[in-house]
Amino acid sequence: MNVSPGIHQRVQRLMGNRFEISVVSSDANRANDCIDAAIAEISRIERLLTTYSDDSQTNQINAQAGIRPVQVDQEVFALIERSLRLSTLTQGAFDISYGSMDKRLWNFDTTLTALPDSKTARRLVRLINYRNILLDANQRTVFLKEKGMRIGFGGIGKGYAAEQAKRVLRERGVESGIVNAAGDLTTWGTQPNGQAWTIGIADPNGTTRQAFSYLEISDMAVATSGNYEKYALINGKRYAHTIDPKTGYPVSGLKSVTILAPNAELADALATPVMVMGTRVGLDLINQMRHIACIIIDDNDGLYTSTNIRIAAPAKA
Amino acid sequence: MKKICISVGLLLSLWRAGYGQTVDLPAYEKRRLSLQEVNLVSGYYQQDGNNSAVTGGIGSEQLTDFAQSIDLVLKATDRLNRQHTLTFDMNIDHYTSASSDKIDPLTVSSASRSDTHIYPSIAWTVQNSAKRTTRGIALSYSTEYDYKSYGINLSFAKASADNNRELSLKAGAFFDTWKVILPAELRPEGYGSGAHGDRDPIDYKPRNSYNASLSLSQVINKRLQVLLTVEPAFQQGLLSTPFHRIYFQDGAETVERLPGSRLKLPIGLRLHYFMGDKVIVRAFYRYYIDDWGMQAHTINLETPIKLTSFVSVSPFYRFSHQSAVRYFAAYGQHKSTDTYYTSDYDISDFTSQFIGTGIRLAPPGGLLGISHWQSVELRYGHYVRSTGMVANSLTLLTKLK
Numbered sequence: 001m002n003v004s005p006g007i008h009q010r011v012q013r014l015m016g017n018r019f020e021i022s023v024v025s026s027d028a029n030r031a032n033d034c035i036d037a038a039i040a041e042i043s044r045i046e047r048l049l050t051t052y053s054d055d056s057q058t059n060q061i062n063a064q065a066g067i068r069p070v071q072v073d074q075e076v077f078a079l080i081e082r083s084l085r086l087s088t089l090t091q092g093a094f095d096i097s098y099g100s101m102d103k104r105l106w107n108f109d110t111t112l113t114a115l116p117d118s119k120t121a122r123r124l125v126r127l128i129n130y131r132n133i134l135l136d137a138n139q140r141t142v143f144l145k146e147k148g149m150r151i152g153f154g155g156i157g158k159g160y161a162a163e164q165a166k167r168v169l170r171e172r173g174v175e176s177g178i179v180n181a182a183g184d185l186t187t188w189g190t191q192p193n194g195q196a197w198t199i200g201i202a203d204p205n206g207t208t209r210q211a212f213s214y215l216e217i218s219d220m221a222v223a224t225s226g227n228y229e230k231y232a233l234i235n236g237k238r239y240a241h242t243i244d245p246k247t248g249y250p251v252s253g254l255k256s257v258t259i260l261a262p263n264a265e266l267a268d269a270l271a272t273p274v275m276v277m278g279t280r281v282g283l284d285l286i287n288q289m290r291h292i293a294c295i296i297i298d299d300n301d302g303l304y305t306s307t308n309i310r311i312a313a314p315a316k317a
Numbered sequence: 318m319k320k321i322c323i324s325v326g327l328l329l330s331l332w333r334a335g336y337g338q339t340v341d342l343p344a345y346e347k348r349r350l351s352l353q354e355v356n357l358v359s360g361y362y363q364q365d366g367n368n369s370a371v372t373g374g375i376g377s378e379q380l381t382d383f384a385q386s387i388d389l390v391l392k393a394t395d396r397l398n399r400q401h402t403l404t405f406d407m408n409i410d411h412y413t414s415a416s417s418d419k420i421d422p423l424t425v426s427s428a429s430r431s432d433t434h435i436y437p438s439i440a441w442t443v444q445n446s447a448k449r450t451t452r453g454i455a456l457s458y459s460t461e462y463d464y465k466s467y468g469i470n471l472s473f474a475k476a477s478a479d480n481n482r483e484l485s486l487k488a489g490a491f492f493d494t495w496k497v498i499l500p501a502e503l504r505p506e507g508y509g510s511g512a513h514g515d516r517d518p519i520d521y522k523p524r525n526s527y528n529a530s531l532s533l534s535q536v537i538n539k540r541l542q543v544l545l546t547v548e549p550a551f552q553q554g555l556l557s558t559p560f561h562r563i564y565f566q567d568g569a570e571t572v573e574r575l576p577g578s579r580l581k582l583p584i585g586l587r588l589h590y591f592m593g594d595k596v597i598v599r600a601f602y603r604y605y606i607d608d609w610g611m612q613a614h615t616i617n618l619e620t621p622i623k624l625t626s627f628v629s630v631s632p633f634y635r636f637s638h639q640s641a642v643r644y645f646a647a648y649g650q651h652k653s654t655d656t657y658y659t660s661d662y663d664i665s666d667f668t669s670q671f672i673g674t675g676i677r678l679a680p681p682g683g684l685l686g687i688s689h690w691q692s693v694e695l696r697y698g699h700y701v702r703s704t705g706m707v708a709n710s711l712t713l714l715t716k717l718k
Contacts, residue, residue, distance in 0.1 A: 089350070089354055091344075091345050091346070091348070093345060244344060246344040246345075247344050276345070277345040278345070280347070281345045281346060281347055284347040285350070288349070288350045288354075288355055289350065289354070289355055290355055310476070310480055311444065
C-alpha cells in the first residue's frame with residue numbers, strides 16, 4: 001500500500017508552554033510513536049531543568065548558592081557552558097542568573113505606573129552576574145558564588161528542548177517536520193508537497209496575531225521575543241516585561257525581535273538579548289555573525305533587518 | 318518624512334543622554350566580535366562533545382543555504398514598508414610606515430613615519446519594499462598627512478519582483494587636495510618638505526574624481542548567479558606623483574609629469590556557480606581601457622572544494638595582462654622633449670600570474686587532539702610579473718579557543 005505522506009500533528013503543554021509537534025509521514029501509527037518519543041524527551045529535559053521542583057539539577061545548584069559546587073550531568077554542564085558563552089557574546093544581556101532578581105524590591109506587572117528609582121533598580125539586579133557562575137570541567141561542577149543567586153533556563157531551555165526533540169525524531173527516521181515550542185520553532189526537511197516550510201512572523205500590532213510577513217525556511221529555526229504580549233505603559237512609553245539584567249530597568253524601544261538561526265537553542269537564546277541591547281547594538285552584533293539573521297520592529301513600527309535578509313514585496317496574486 | 322525625524326531625534330537623544338546622565342555609561346555598546354564569535358554557529362556544539370547528534374540541523378549543506386540571503390516577504394496590507402537608515406560613522410586610523418620615509422633622507426622627523434587618518438561619514442538610505450527600491454546618499458570627509466578629500470555618493474537600486482534580478486546605479490564625486498611633496502634634491506630654493514615643523518611653504522594641487530557604476534545581478538537558477546559591472550571614472554587635476562623621480566637619456570633628473578585628466582572604463586563579469594554542496598566556482602573577468610593608452614584583461618578563478626566536513630581546499634589562479642600607458646619609459650629612456658613622462662612600473666606593459674591554494678583543516682575534536690586548537694588554514698601563492706618581479710606568499714591562519 002502506498003499512501004502519500006501527510007502532516008501528523010500533536011499539541012501538548014510541556015515546560016509551561018504550548019508545544020506543537022508536526023511530522024511528515026505516510027504512516028500515521030509510526031508518526032504517533034515518533035511524536036511520543038519526542039514528548040518523552042521534552043519531559044525528561046523539563047524534569048532536569050525546571051525551577052518548580054526541588055530535585056531538578058537547576059534547583060540543586062541554586063540551593064547550594066554561596067555554599068558549595070554541585071556536580072551535574074554532562075548535558076546540564078554543557079548547556080550552562082554554552083549559556084556563559086552567549087553571555088560574553090551579548091555583553092551580559094543574556095544571563096541565566098536572571099532568576100536572581102529580587103522581586104520583593106519591585107515587581108513588574110502590567111498595572112505599574114512608575115519606574116523604580118535607580119538605586120532600587122540596581123539593587124534589583126545586584127545578584128545577576130554570569131561571571132559568578134563558576135564551572136569546573138574536571139569535576140563537572142557548577143558553583144554560584146553569591147548567596148541568594150539563582151539560575152534558570154527560561155531564555156534557552158525551550159529552544160534546547162525543541163532541538164533535542166528534533167534530534168529524537170530525526171534519529172527515528174523522520175525526514176521532515178517542525179517542533180514549535182510556543183513560537184520558538186525548528187524546521188527540517190520540506191512540506192509533503194516537497195516545498196520549503198513557510199513561517200509567518202506575527203504583527204506586533206494586530207490583536208489577532210496575524211502574520212505581517214512570511215519566510216520560506218528549511219533546516220532553520222526561528223524565535224521571536226516581543227513586548228506585545230505583556231507590557232506596561234508608563235508616561236506613554238511601552239515597557240517590556242523583561243528587565244535589563246545590567247540596569248534593572250524594564251526594556252523599552254522595541255516591539256519584537258525575531259532571530260533566525262540553524263538551531264532553535266541559539267535562536268531562542270539570542271532573541272531576548274537583542275531586545276535588551278536595542279536596534280543599533282543588536283543589529284551590529286547579528287550582522288557580524290555568520291548564519292544568523294534578525295528582524296526587528298521598533299516602537300515606531302520601523303522595520304529593521306540584518307543585512308542577510310532581503311525584503312521582498314508580496315507576490316502578485 | 319515622519320520616520321526620518323524620528324531617526325534624527327533618536328540620534329540627538331543619544332547625544333543628550335551622553336551629556337545628561339553623567340554617571341550611567343550605556344549598558345551595551347557596539348563592539349567588534351572575535352573570529353570565534355563570528356563563527357559561533359558552526360562551532361556552537363563543537364566544544365562540548367555534543368556534536369553530530371544535535372548538529373544534525375547545522376550540517377554543511379544548511380550553512381551554504383544560509384550564506385545566501387533570506388527573503389522576507391511582506392504582506393500587501395502591511396504598513397511597515399519603508400525603512401530609513403541614517404548612519405553616522407567616525408573612523409580614526411593610526412598607522413606607521415617606513416617606505417614613504419625615502420622621500421627625504423635628510424629630514425629625520427618626516428611626517429609620514431606615523432600618521433593619523435580621520436574619516437567621518439554620514440549616510441542615509443531609504444528602502445521601499447513595495448517598489449523594491451533602495452536610495453541612498455552619503456557624504457564623507459577624509460584626511461591624511463598629504464591629502465584632504467570631500468566625497469559625495471548617490472545610489473539607487475531596484476530589484477525585480479521575484480528578487481532574482483537587481484539593477485544598481487551609483488554615482489560619486491571626490492574633491493581632493495594633495496600636498497605637492499618633491500624629492501629633496503629637486504626642491505626649488507625655499508620650498509618646504511611637507512614635514513611637521515617645516516615652515517617653508519609647499520604647493521597644494523587639486524584632484525577631482527567622478528565615478529559611476531552600473532551593476533546588474535541576475536540569479537539564473539539556484540546554482541548560478543551572474544553579475545555584470547560597468548564602472549566609468551574620470552579624474553582631473555594632479556594625477557602624477559610628484560615625488561616620483563624621472564631620469565632622461567641625457568642624465569638630467571626631474572619629477573614625473575602626466576596629463577591633467579584621465580578617463581577610465583572597466584567592465585567586469587562575475588560568475589558564481591554552486592556545484593552541489595561541496596564545490597563553489599567563482600570566476601571573474603575584467604576588461605579595462607583608458608585614454609592614456611592602457612588596456613588590460615584580468616581573469617580570476619577560485620574554486621573552494623569541501624573534501625570532507627573537516628577538510629577543504631581552495632585553489633585559485635589569476636592572469637592579468639596590461640599594456641603600458643603611452644607616457645611610460647624605463648629609467649634613462651625618456652627624451653627631454655617629451656611632454657609627459659613616467660617610469661612607474663605599475664603603469665608599464667606587463668603580464669602577471671598569481672597561482673596558489675589554501676587548505677583548511679578543522680577536525681571536530683581539535684587539531685592533534687588539542688581541543689583548543691580549532692582549525693588551521695595554510696595559503697600559498699606564487700606571483701610572477703613579466704617585468705621580473707616574483708613573489709611568494711605563505712599565510713598561516715590558525716584559530717585557537
